[in-house]
Amino acid sequence: MSRTWQTALLTGLLTLGVWGVGYAQSAHLAAAAKHTQVAVTEGKAGHAELAAQHAQAALTHAELAEKEQANPHTEAAIKALKEAIEHGKMGHADIATKAAQTALDALKAK
Numbered sequence: 001m002s003r004t005w006q007t008a009l010l011t012g013l014l015t016l017g018v019w020g021v022g023y024a025q026s027a028h029l030a031a032a033a034k035h036t037q038v039a040v041t042e043g044k045a046g047h048a049e050l051a052a053q054h055a056q057a058a059l060t061h062a063e064l065a066e067k068e069q070a071n072p073h074t075e076a077a078i079k080a081l082k083e084a085i086e087h088g089k090m091g092h093a094d095i096a097t098k099a100a101q102t103a104l105d106a107l108k109a110k
Contacts, residue, residue: 028065029107032058032077036104039084043097051096052088055081058103077106
């Protein structure tokens, strides 16, 4: 294989690798935002436990995205999601909703 082809192949593989990492992270952020939006909706409806469940699902995806590439907005979302889970489990739908909305705003800022 010629040197030009080797260079082109290596460049292509590196590009795909970088794109794949970015895609995985954006997929996790999208899933986190989706679950966070549902947590907000459930919290507004007074369903604290359901808000906590969706906040937990969002937290899982946000933590995976953060592990792939650290970002202060994702960190803020993780902190707010933990608060939403805690208050949702205690039956505090209003506080859980506010925390989930804070998390959603942080995820959208990303």
